[in-house]
Amino acid sequence: MTAPLLDIRDLRIGIRRGRRPPLVIVDKADLRLGRGEIHGLVGESGSGKTMVCRSLIGTLSRRGASVLSGSVRLGDLDLATADEAMWRTVRGRRIGYVTQSALAGLNPVVTIGAQLKEAIRQTGTTGADADRRAVELLDRVRIRRPEIVARQHPHQLSGGMRQRVMIACAIATGPEIIVADEPTTGLDVTVQAEIMKLLKAIQAETGVSVILVSHDLALIDAVCDRITIMHAGTCVETGTVAQVARPRHPYTAALNRSRIELAAPGSELRTIRGRPPAVGTWAPGCRFADRCDGARPDCRTGEHPRLAPVADGHMTACPFPDATEAAA
Amino acid sequence: MTPPLLRATDVSVAFGRGADRVRAVRGVSLAVEPGESVGIVGESGSGKSTLARVLVGLQRPDEGTVELRGRSVFEGEGAYPGALRRQVQMVFQDPYTSLNPRMSALDAVAESVAFHDRCTRAQARDRALALLGDMGIPPGDAVKKPRLLSGGQRQRVSVARALAAGPSVLVADEPTSAIDQSAQAQLLNLFNRLLRDGLAIVLISHNLAVIRYLSRRVHVMRDGEVVEEGETERIFGAPSHDYTRTLIASIPGREAAGTEVSPQPTTRDGNADRRIDLQAL
Numbered sequence: 221m222t223a224p225l226l227d228i229r230d231l232r233i234g235i236r237r238g239r240r241p242p243l244v245i246v247d248k249a250d251l252r253l254g255r256g257e258i259h260g261l262v263g264e265s266g267s268g269k270t271m272v273c274r275s276l277i278g279t280l281s282r283r284g285a286s287v288l289s290g291s292v293r294l295g296d297l298d299l300a301t302a303d304e305a306m307w308r309t310v311r312g313r314r315i316g317y318v319t320q321s322a323l324a325g326l327n328p329v330v331t332i333g334a335q336l337k338e339a340i341r342q343t344g345t346t347g348a349d350a351d352r353r354a355v356e357l358l359d360r361v362r363i364r365r366p367e368i369v370a371r372q373h374p375h376q377l378s379g380g381m382r383q384r385v386m387i388a389c390a391i392a393t394g395p396e397i398i399v400a401d402e403p404t405t406g407l408d409v410t411v412q413a414e415i416m417k418l419l420k421a422i423q424a425e426t427g428v429s430v431i432l433v434s435h436d437l438a439l440i441d442a443v444c445d446r447i448t449i450m451h452a453g454t455c456v457e458t459g460t461v462a463q464v465a466r467p468r469h470p471y472t473a474a475l476n477r478s479r480i481e482l483a484a485p486g487s488e489l490r491t492i493r494g495r496p497p498a499v500g501t502w503a504p505g506c507r508f509a510d511r512c513d514g515a516r517p518d519c520r521t522g523e524h525p526r527l528a529p530v531a532d533g534h535m536t537a538c539p540f541p542d543a544t545e546a547a548a
Numbered sequence: 549m550t551p552p553l554l555r556a557t558d559v560s561v562a563f564g565r566g567a568d569r570v571r572a573v574r575g576v577s578l579a580v581e582p583g584e585s586v587g588i589v590g591e592s593g594s595g596k597s598t599l600a601r602v603l604v605g606l607q608r609p610d611e612g613t614v615e616l617r618g619r620s621v622f623e624g625e626g627a628y629p630g631a632l633r634r635q636v637q638m639v640f641q642d643p644y645t646s647l648n649p650r651m652s653a654l655d656a657v658a659e660s661v662a663f664h665d666r667c668t669r670a671q672a673r674d675r676a677l678a679l680l681g682d683m684g685i686p687p688g689d690a691v692k693k694p695r696l697l698s699g700g701q702r703q704r705v706s707v708a709r710a711l712a713a714g715p716s717v718l719v720a721d722e723p724t725s726a727i728d729q730s731a732q733a734q735l736l737n738l739f740n741r742l743l744r745d746g747l748a749i750v751l752i753s754h755n756l757a758v759i760r761y762l763s764r765r766v767h768v769m770r771d772g773e774v775v776e777e778g779e780t781e782r783i784f785g786a787p788s789h790d791y792t793r794t795l796i797a798s799i800p801g802r803e804a805a806g807t808e809v810s811p812q813p814t815t816r817d818g819n820a821d822r823r824i825d826l827q828a829l
């Protein structure tokens with residue numbers, strides 16, 4: 221594999237608590253994002269997806285958290301140790317961000333055009349040029365009558381339109397990466413389909429790489445090139461969509477099984493037993509052990525297993541191949 | 549012929565007046581029988597929730613009737629007179645806002661039991677615990693406040709609360725929209741079990757995969773109207789309305805390359821292979 225654009229290794233994120241040991245939220249996260257790739261980040265809610273995203277735009281501290289160890293390489297930079305000065309050159313410039321709630325991501329009292337110009341200004345474009353560019357960007361995300369929309373406020377737009385505006389803001393500086401954290405959760409399926417089509421088109425037009433967070437495997441399958449699966453703060457499997465469709469980790473296998481669009485109507489759906497262990501209650505060994513049909517005594521001792529390769533580009537954090545078969 | 553368990557006929561609801569008038573529901577009819585699920589799909593604003601509120605008696609229709617086993621539901625001023633009230637219960641999209649944050653799951657369900665049945669507090673608690681256990685909420689979690697439960701657990705608590713009334717019809721308004729995939733599978737298994745036990749379920753969702761999985765019949769709503777209705781299998785296989793086609797085309801559920809789909813098990817009604825190939829659409 222050629223050098224990835226973004227290389228997250230052994231990332232540990234947590235909350236420092238004075239003299240007590242930190243509360244670890246993400247542990248042993250590994251993710252390699254290739255150039256021009258749409259990479260899906262999947263996992264049940266609470267698995268740490270948003271924390272990983274925040275580590276890419278330097279907003280962990282807003283949740284009281286910070287990077288405890290590990291590295292996040294973007295070219296020559298290590299974002300794991302970035303200070304605010306470095307973040308100003310990365311956040312919203314080299315890495316754009318689209319949040320789940322565009323209402324939270326957009327300023328309610330500022331017009332769409334003004335918010336876009338704020339982003340555009342970072343590229344050195346101002347005045348009438350910036351106005352033109354703002355309209356151009358709205359056009360780019362397929363918003364009709366962009367001149368009118370530029371003068372409107374976020375609440376005047378539908379949820380889908382707001383997400384388009386968020387995407388326009390995210391691409392305003394010509395970033396290398398867009399991080400989209402559940403950009404369509406809560407939107408209608410038809411709107412979701414349009415937003416996904418747009419993301420794919422923008423990717424193809426600009427060559428930008430995308431990290432797309434979702435708990436919807438069907439969506440991820442349809443849109444992404446590669447997938448990383450998170451469980452209880454760690455990455456348990458990664459590979460191409462086709463590779464992960466033949467899972468090598470019991471958790472991925474269990475997620476695949478619980479998909480309704482692959483089930484016969486009315487048939488008993490297989491579910492995943494229990495819930496992921498909560499932050500602060502992680503026992504030694506594999507954090508999937510309490511839910512795993514293939515678990516054995518060895519699974520409950522030592523460190524949580526790290527991702528290890530099983531094929532080119534395909535890695536799993538389960539060292540026991542027969543465990544996935546037991547789950548399937 | 550015995551009348552259907554729950555039947556709505558030509559129901560219309562409008563809000564506001566003059567230029568602000570919104571015709572939220574326009575001449576919608578549907579019926580549901582015991583042990584059957586009827587699905588309602590449509591984009592937001594299509595009138596699904598308003599229709600749901602009419603079915604459970606929270607919204608009086610401007611026109612049309614709702615009957616439970618042939619008895620009109622909107623009699624006089626109120627809705628669901630006397631013993632009919634408990635028969636039709638609702639589960640909302642977001643259990644976070646529909647559950648009292650200061651009340652434990654157990655208290656919320658026990659309160660509903662006590663409201664509908666004359667019983668002692670101890671009896672109400674026992675019955676609530678049993679119901680919650682049925683929904684996969686163990687006693688240890690039952691005593692927790694909603695914010696300490698997962699989204700999926702909260703949704704199963706609100707189902708337990710609805711079932712505490714002993715209803716024959718459950719109207720579920722987007723019950724899976726706010727929960728993740730594995731929690732969704734648990735809830736749908738639960739609904740399936742309730743169907744087998746004879747409950748009727750009106751399932752509202754904008755997720756067609758959910759409807760396809762649970763509901764034998766479906767009504768497709770747009771701008772307050774039903775634009776297409778019938779067997780889910782037929783409508784998914786051969787939609788006759790453009791809008792339905794758009795909805796189906798929006799499902800991201802194409803099968804991953806290389807996924808082996810197991811041979812189709814026999815379904816409830818004995819039909820093998822009611823699976824719909826979403827990729828072919």
Ligand SMILES: Nc1ncnc2c1ncn2[C@@H]1O[C@H](COP(=O)(O)OP(=O)(O)O)[C@@H](O)[C@H]1O
Binds near residue numbers: 272285
């Ligand atoms: N300030 C905090 N204190 C304690 N736990 C936190 C804090 N912020 C987040 N968490 C926990 O971190 C975990 C991961 O959160 P998040 O990254 O938002 O998950 P996801 O996006 O996958 O749903 C969750 O279990 C959450 O409860």
Ligand SMILES: Nc1ncnc2c1ncn2[C@@H]1O[C@H](COP(=O)(O)OP(=O)(O)O)[C@@H](O)[C@H]1O
Binds near residue numbers: 571572594595599
């Ligand atoms: N209480 C209300 N007052 C005014 N308009 C309403 C009210 N409830 C719903 N509406 C309108 O009725 C239409 C249908 O809404 P709703 O039934 O909530 O649709 P859905 O559940 O399909 O999203 C929408 O245009 C909505 O704005």
Ligand code: SF4
Binds near residue numbers: 507509
């Ligand atoms: S077999 Fe052991 S290591 Fe593998 S997923 Fe199960 S519990 Fe974890």
Ligand SMILES: [Mg+2]
Binds near residue numbers: 269270401
């Ligand atoms: Mg999140």
Ligand SMILES: [Mg+2]
Binds near residue numbers: 597
């Ligand atoms: Mg609604």
